[in-house]
Amino acid sequence: MEIQLSLIHWIYLFFVFLIMAIMIMRRDTSLACIIGIFLIGFTVNHSIPESIIGVFNSFVYAITSLLPTILIISVIVSMSKILTETGINEVMITPFAKIIHTPTMAYWVIGLVMMVISWFFWPSPAVALIGAVLIPVAIKAGLPALGGAMAMNLFGHGIALSSDFVIQGAPKLTADAAGIPVESVITASMPLVLIMGIVTTVTAFILIKRDMKNGSLVNEQIEDDSKDEEVIDIKGNISISWKRIFAISIPIIFIINVLIMNRLELRGGDATALIGGSAIFILLLISIKTHRGNSLEEITRYIIHGLQFGFKVFGPVIPIAAFFYLGDEGFISIFGNILPENSHGIVNDLGIALAHSVPLNEVLSVITLTIVGAITGLDGSGFSGISLAGSVAKLFSTALGSESATATLTALGQISGIWVGGGTLIPWALIPVAAICKVSPFDLARRNLIPVLVGLIVTTFSALFFL
Template sequence: MGVELVAIHWMYVIFLLLIIGCFLLRKDTTLISIVMIFLLGLIATGSISKAVSTIFNSFVFSITELLPTILIISIIVSMSNLLIRTGINDVMISPFASLIRTPTLAYWIIGIVMMVISLFFWPSPAVALMGAVLLPVALRVGLPAIGVAIAMNLFGHGIALSGDFVIQGAPKLTADAAGIPVSDVVSASLPLVIIMGVVTTVTAFIFLRRDMKKGGDFNATTEAIAEDNLEETEAIFLSKTTKRFWAVLIPVLYAIDIYLMVRFDLQGGDATALIGGTTIVIMLFILSLAYKGTALEQTTSYLIEGLQFGFKIFGPVIPIAALFYLGDSGFTKIVGDFLPKGSHGIINDLGVALSHSIPVNANIAAVALTVIGAITGLDGSGFSGISLAGSIANLFGTALGHGTATLTALGQVAAIWIGGGTLIPWALIPAAAICKVDPFELARRNFLPVVIGLIVTTIAAMFFI
């Protein structure tokens, strides 16, 4: 038998249900997470002053855990902004333009290139990096703008972001909440991401080709402008030779990073540090060439711009991540040794209790994680709820005695495909704005392919658990 459940365990169950309710109602979870952290501290310590301190300490713990992820994304956004303004990105993408000769080739080439770039630069910056260059080429060969938006969206915000194999921001969040190594989540997510990606992109392409043959209306546009629209920024002059040199060198440097990651088995924080360090070095060299006399000031400016983006994305994540760190090993570090003797964390204790109280099997667990992941994605972030998915995966995995990594990966895939930018209209604005299509129309066209993909992926996950 597991540890005897006490008041703090039952309160945590209530908190989980309230968080799920917030996601269903599309309400922000920041305030309720802070209140929950306070109440957990109060119940555990019996002291109002210590409970108040718990709020701040949990935020510090959460930020400390998330800081490498926030920094790597901020640095990459800083560099991607620089590549756009210097025109290096145009040279990097241009070789692929010559390969685009038919609508079919346009869809798949744009999608695959978007996926590869998104793995290193994250999808939102990647949309800006390649959208303006490849969109006109795709339109010339007959692929409508909505088709370009679908390809960039599904391959970038879907496949690349749900796996996040290089930067590992998403696996870091879910793995921490589930109490397992990041490498386990990355390994478990690989087959699920492949299945989800293949089913969704093929289905979307079939529907798009059907509508193109019918002569569907693809002219729905929008005046929506991405918040970080860099087209209005004055371009920086660099010689063609310089741009070509860096357009070749940058992919080579990242290819070397991948080799080193495989060769020396670098994962998690080590892999993030390697990619981050490489990005900073590249950015500093390009800044020194582009700005010459003002490189010192511009370095600070670009870093600030990137950090603003990073904290804007992760600002809503910090409070809810703090709550779920309390549910795992973080409780002792944040609050103190107030759990019952023999406890391995609130979520672990609940998982053991669940295994002794109701029958749990792989099928139920897989469906539950897909539904919970989808629910957490309804806020349009994709990241704010994956800590919840990781905690629930830990709970079911403990009850089953195995499969925590696969369940965690499944919840991550569902949450990010729904909320990371493929179904929630306000999360689609970057791709919609670049392609000048209606984000609601893009969400409508993504709906059936994504739902079909989630169903197939959930069934496949049942065999992996």
């Protein structure tokens, strides 16, 4: 069904390009995002007060949507702080430091471990698990924090999430929309995922090594709030024996978490919540043992520190998330259901309009599926629009007179949508990894841009051989 684009669609599209241009220029996007939200609101209701209210409500919607992520990051940071203050982290990373002793090994080990865990439990709990243990080791081995963050992103939110071979949430969505079996999409996606994964991760590794050599890539870490606090040395409050006990127990606790996830089939948010809850109890136990009589107050101090860090990191991203959420369900929540009757949301409408305006042949079909997938990923979820990729793939394969092309085109759109929106290019989708690695999500997005674009280009034209 052809979609009639309204003024709202064109305003949204204009500000998408404007925001991207501002990000490329390494400038802050908050002003453009707020003006964009206001103009969309004014176009909807023709009222300045209502439009101003819409700006505030869009911020509320963004914060509400991001709150679970903010909390898991805050909890992990709280736990990491007491591990650092007590010196337990030094004992924990010693065994890993013997294995990971070069930047090259750190990059590939972190990436591969992240990919495997993400296949079984999705990337969000994997970020917490790996970030708490392996990132400090990687930095000590000489890999910049941004390099570790890129490895986690590209292997976890890229390769694992876009293929989703185990849980099969992504291929189920696209397959249903395309009207083909899930197995067909998985089979078709395997060579494309392999090509995308190899090209992207190798390109990223080459760029990391190059920039490390010329000195342009260093540990660009966000300033830690603890630098503004009185430094507290409590390493002497806990014996080396207890440090070893906790250093052994913490990884065991997280391994048990993984077993529980598998046993109870916990995925996504539930799996992340299990990791976060475990981190809270680890914080409580260590604080009680270390601070003894002052533990009640000290526990609160650690929690406050984590929350301050979490909201400080997420602060710059709230305006841009508020704008891009308007592309999907956020629009209805904030401004009501006033889009055209056959609308599927601003972002999906733009994707459908593009699909209907492209002359159909194999080359333009694969290019269009990649672009449609990327457009649907602009809301930063990765999953919300990939059903559209399946629908467009079915449309194109029918027009091409090749039903066998449906699975390949569907897989291509799925890969494009999730790589862009699932957590490699959209800044607020990058925040979990960026916060754990203590780097800027905007810097991480810029670093990921070239490897992901190169990967998408190579994968797009490689898809021609599988049609």
